[in-house]
Amino acid sequence: xxxxxxxxxDSPEEFIKEIEKAQNALPKKINANPKTxxxxxxxxxxxxxxxxxxxxxxxAMRRVEAGSxxxxxxxxxxxxxxxxxNKMEELKxxxxxxxxxxxxNLGPLGDLL
Amino acid sequence: xxxxxxxxxDSSDQIKKSIYGLEGSGVYNVPFCDIxxxxxxxxxxxxxxxxxxxxxxxxxxxxxMANFTVLPVRFQTIIDGRDSLLSMMxxxxxxxxxxxxxxxxxxxxxxxxxxxxxxxxxxIIKALKKGEQRIIDGSPSKRxxxxxxxxxxxxxxxxxxxxxxxxVMDIFFSKFAVEKKTKKLKTKNLLLDAVYLVEKDRENxxxxxxxxxxxGPLGLKYLFSGPWPPYNFVVLSKKPDLLRDSEQADLFGxxxxxxxLVGVGxx
Numbered sequence: 600x601x602x603x604x605x606x607x608x609d610s611p612e613e614f615i616k617e618i619e620k621a622q623n624a625l626p627k628k629i630n631a632n633p634k635t636x637x638x639x640x641x642x643x644x645x646x647x648x649x650x651x652x653x654x655x656x657x658x659a660m661r662r663v664e665a666g667s668x669x670x671x672x673x674x675x676x677x678x679x680x681x682x683x684x685n686k687m688e689e690l691k692x693x694x695x696x697x698x699x700x701x702x703x704n705l706g707p708l709g710d711l712l
Numbered sequence: 713x714x715x716x717x718x719x720x721x722d723s724s725d726q727i728k729k730s731i732y733g734l735e736g737s738g739v740y741n742v743p744f745c746d747i748x749x750x751x752x753x754x755x756x757x758x759x760x761x762x763x764x765x766x767x768x769x770x771x772x773x774x775x776x777m778a779n780f781t782v783l784p785v786r787f788q789t790i791i792d793g794r795d796s797l798l799s800m801m802x803x804x805x806x807x808x809x810x811x812x813x814x815x816x817x818x819x820x821x822x823x824x825x826x827x828x829x830x831x832x833x834x835x836i837i838k839a840l841k842k843g844e845q846r847i848i849d850g851s852p853s854k855r856x857x858x859x860x861x862x863x864x865x866x867x868x869x870x871x872x873x874x875x876x877x878x879x880v881m882d883i884f885f886s887k888f889a890v891e892k893k894t895k896k897l898k899t900k901n902l903l904l905d906a907v908y909l910v911e912k913d914r915e916n917x918x919x920x921x922x923x924x925x926x927x928g929p930l931g932l933k934y935l936f937s938g939p940w941p942p943y944n945f946v947v948l949s950k951k952p953d954l955l956r957d958s959e960q961a962d963l964f965g966x967x968x969x970x971x972x973l974v975g976v977g978x979x
Binding site: 606609614617675676 | 826851853857865933935940
């Protein structure tokens with residue numbers, strides 16, 4: 600039916616799988632209804648906390664890499680990040696959320712996390 | 713009667729060739745100033761996204777491409793009627809004209825590349841194991857930081873390798889393209905998802921460039937597609953200034969507005 604365009608690949612199944620994975624990573628619509636509103640809000644809040652946690656973690660890793668943290672500082676940062684991660688795990692469990700659900704599609708800007 | 717929109721073309725003339733669109737109805741051009749909106753009349757919205765319907769839409773756009781510069785419109789774009797269509801054309805006229813100018817004698821090609829992400833990660837882990845140890849095991853918090861740091865180094869190296877591969881490919885393809893959009897690692901395996909806007913007389917050069925790249929490093933898988941109408945390069949301003957002008961126009965103002973839009977002297 601198509602006049603000119605061609606699609607050429609040796610691995611069509613693999614591409615279909617990856618494209619579907621990329622498209623399905625995030626829901627296109629927010630499923631908001633009276634029964635799920637609490638979970639929806641928790642998801643939004645936890646996504647933002649997760650973003651901040653990841654930024655803190657990345658900054659800490661950069662400082663470790665640069666060698667600008669003393670032994671005591673590594674100890675302190677490690678304890679903080681560990682507690683933060685544990686707390687996030689607890690909250691995710693309470694609201695029945697999985698890691699892959701904590702993300703936001705920012706349209707043309709891409710995904711938040 | 714609703715109108716199903718296929719695209720905007722750089723002509724206000726009627727389409728000479730008989731083209732049949734979705735549901736077998738005849739395709740025609742609704743002129744506005746010096747451009748036109750190509751539509752078919754439909755009774756009700758197309759509910760099912762079937763392969764036939766999507767390919768039917770694409771086939772019409774490609775038929776149009778043979779004779780016009782086309783601003784392709786997304787599948788399932790339905791306008792409420794002729795008045796709504798003309799109002800939309802008026803609001804976006806400058807955007808449409810700008811895009812049509814950019815797309816003249818050009819088409820879009822898509823390139824996707826899959827790489828063996830797991831193998832790449834394994835080789836990175838192997839290489840990093842031989843490297844230095846910055847943090848000495850000790851307390852649980854130090855072990856936590858050590859584990860995180862290892863993950864951070866792996867991810868960083870993984871991204872760096874992806875950048876390196878993409879840079880090589882992109883430099884090669886960009887030589888033959890006028891515009892491009894690239895996305896890195898949409899999934900860990902989908903290394904590159906790129907679209908290139910290519911001049912029609914460079915189509916063969918672009919295809920040859922792909923042939924060269926394809927015969928390059930082993931382990932990469934490619935998907936090449938095109939020539940497509942330039943779906944991915946349409947740029948619309950969010951608030952067309954024409955909308956504000958048109959809000960004050962009366963029903964008989966179309967001729968005057970058209971002349972103003974195309975730059976013909978004022979009356």
